[in-house]
Amino acid sequence: MLDRKYILENADAVKQNCDNRNVKVDVDRLVQLETARRVKQQEVQDLNTEANAASKKIGQAKDDAQREPLKVAARQLNKNKDAAQDEHDKLDAEINELQLLVPNMAHPDCPVGVDDKSNLELGRGKHAPREFDFKPLDHLELGEKHDWIDFEGGSRTTGNGFYFLKGEMVLLDLALQQYAVAELMKRGFTPTVTPDLAQDSVLEGIGFNPRGPETQIYSIENMNLSLIGTAEITLGGLYSGKTVMDTELPIKLCGISHCYRTEAGAAGRASRGLYRVHQFTKIEMFAFTLPEQSDAVHEELRQIECDLFDAIGVPYRVVDTATGDLGGPAYRKYDLEAWMPGRGESGEWGEVTSTSNCTDYQSRRLNIRYKQKDKKGTNFVHTLNGTAFALSRALISILENHQNADGSVTIPEVLRSIMGRDVMGAA
RNA sequence: GGAGAAGUGGCUGAGUGGUCGAAAGCGCCUGAUUGCUAAUUAGGUGAACGGGUCAAACCGUUCCGCAGGUUCGAAUCCUGUCUUCUCCGCCA
Numbered sequence: 168m169l170d171r172k173y174i175l176e177n178a179d180a181v182k183q184n185c186d187n188r189n190v191k192v193d194v195d196r197l198v199q200l201e202t203a204r205r206v207k208q209q210e211v212q213d214l215n216t217e218a219n220a221a222s223k224k225i226g227q228a229k230d231d232a233q234r235e236p237l238k239v240a241a242r243q244l245n246k247n248k249d250a251a252q253d254e255h256d257k258l259d260a261e262i263n264e265l266q267l268l269v270p271n272m273a274h275p276d277c278p279v280g281v282d283d284k285s286n287l288e289l290g291r292g293k294h295a296p297r298e299f300d301f302k303p304l305d306h307l308e309l310g311e312k313h314d315w316i317d318f319e320g321g322s323r324t325t326g327n328g329f330y331f332l333k334g335e336m337v338l339l340d341l342a343l344q345q346y347a348v349a350e351l352m353k354r355g356f357t358p359t360v361t362p363d364l365a366q367d368s369v370l371e372g373i374g375f376n377p378r379g380p381e382t383q384i385y386s387i388e389n390m391n392l393s394l395i396g397t398a399e400i401t402l403g404g405l406y407s408g409k410t411v412m413d414t415e416l417p418i419k420l421c422g423i424s425h426c427y428r429t430e431a432g433a434a435g436r437a438s439r440g441l442y443r444v445h446q447f448t449k450i451e452m453f454a455f456t457l458p459e460q461s462d463a464v465h466e467e468l469r470q471i472e473c474d475l476f477d478a479i480g481v482p483y484r485v486v487d488t489a490t491g492d493l494g495g496p497a498y499r500k501y502d503l504e505a506w507m508p509g510r511g512e513s514g515e516w517g518e519v520t521s522t523s524n525c526t527d528y529q530s531r532r533l534n535i536r537y538k539q540k541d542k543k544g545t546n547f548v549h550t551l552n553g554t555a556f557a558l559s560r561a562l563i564s565i566l567e568n569h570q571n572a573d574g575s576v577t578i579p580e581v582l583r584s585i586m587g588r589d590v591m592g593a594a
Numbered sequence: 595g596g597a598g599a600a601g602u603g604g605c606u607g608a609g610u611g612g613u614c615g616a617a618a619g620c621g622c623c624u625g626a627u628u629g630c631u632a633a634u635u636a637g638g639u640g641a642a643c644g645g646g647u648c649a650a651a652c653c654g655u656u657c658c659g660c661a662g663g664u665u666c667g668a669a670u671c672c673u674g675u676c677u678u679c680u681c682c683g684c685c686a
Contacts, residue, residue, distance in 0.1 A: 208644065212655045219655095222667040226612035234666085241666035366676080368660090391675090410641085536641095541623085545641075 305509025
């Protein structure tokens with residue numbers, strides 16, 4: 168969330184930003200409430216001073232006879248104090264509700280526009296979409312042909328949107344993970360296998376609403392636990408409430424987890440197969456940085472995503488997300504969209520990664536700070552996240568781009584030694 | 595899963611209803627002193643929020659895992675919750 172003081176002092180910029188992002192929030196009311204709250208806060212503090220002094224006097228009294236009348240007075244003071252506190256808390260709660268709706272400010276270079284039509288293509292990967300001299304299959308057909316992906320079994324055991332990976336597909340899945348983790352370790356990331364469940368309070372801290380009619384989150388009955396939708400939740404939770412030394416930053420983590428999403432109301436042709444599923448494995452990059460580092464680290468995350476997809480020979484384009492298409496916490500977001508020959512009529516771009524600089528929007532909520540030696544006080548860190556591989560979609564991109572006329576799939580060079588073969592699905 | 599114990603400042607650790615934001619030690623910072631890779635000594639040393647200031651100083655409120663409760667008053671008593679440890683049981 169944004170700092171209240173910042174909102175108060177930059178109300179016009181905040182309003183403009185909300186318009187750019189196509190988010191409706193009553194900023195004026197927020198400002199008005201916060202101004203009132205500050206006055207009330209002073210009142211509460213003064214009443215507290217009074218009540219504390221009165222209590223102290225009772226402690227110093229000689230005997231009960233002296234004490235009783237003082238108690239009566241103190242009780243009244245406390246009543247006044249509590250009443251003022253209640254009024255303050257009400258204001259505070261209302262402000263908080265509004266404050267949570269206010270999105271992060273956007274990077275000045277961010278393309279301005281109310282939806283994804285204004286997204287800006289920044290560039291393409293090393294590999295251009297391939298011209299097939301045969302009719303390419305989609306990943307579902309390939310998966311069925313070789314018994315690599317079993318959706319029917321997934322539905323029967325678990326439900327629609329679940330699947331089994333089998334045979335060489337498992338080798339590919341594991342090889343991608345191993346490759347990504349090794350590459351990220353080379354670049355200073357600490358590999359971190361996280362829990363797949365987290366306490367609801369952690370979800371809420373990161374900005375997910377675990378229970379309720381519109382939730383995308385699976386939660387465990389009779390427990391305050393939910394399945395995570397991304398390792399961002401657990402990795403953020405890992406540092407929530409902590410203060411680190413500035414010299415430790417940037418902290419770069421490579422999260423490995425399963426991700427669970429209900430995907431309520433997202434069925435249809437565009438989400439066939441592995442594209443939109445309820446469970447997938449994800450190798451996620453996450454970074455905590457100093458404020459002045461975050462832009463550079465964001466570029467680094469984007470570059471890593473490009474390097475990974477170049478390495479597996481998948482064509483992609485890089486998109487600079489427009490203001491109206493940004494999630495609330497993002498200051499700037501780049502997506503990689505891979506070419507998927509089996510998608511749509513004759514191939515379409517499909518999102519495979521996403522990297523966001525969330526500046527201090529999440530850390531303020533999570534209370535993650537850094538301290539500078541010899542300086543008083545602390546500041547909020549910046550947080551960034553980026554997908555290395557979301558396995559489900561990475562698998563689609565490899566199968567569909569590297570398929571051969573006979574239905575086999577040529578394995579990207581960097582994965583061959585890991586998988587112990589050059590081709591999968593060979594006759 | 596059952597029984598018990600515990601969570602205090604950067605760390606160790608005292609504190610069972612008021613004088614406690616909190617003893618003591620360690621660490622760290624500043625000064626003094628000794629001519630030696632350190633000792634001795636004096637002092638200082640948490641955070642958030644609000645006010646204040648050019649910036650400080652300074653003032654106020656809050657914070658002893660977290661959330662509630664009792665009380666004029668809670669680190670201290672009560673409830674819930676999270677975490678850790680010990681013992682028992684079960685288990686990959």
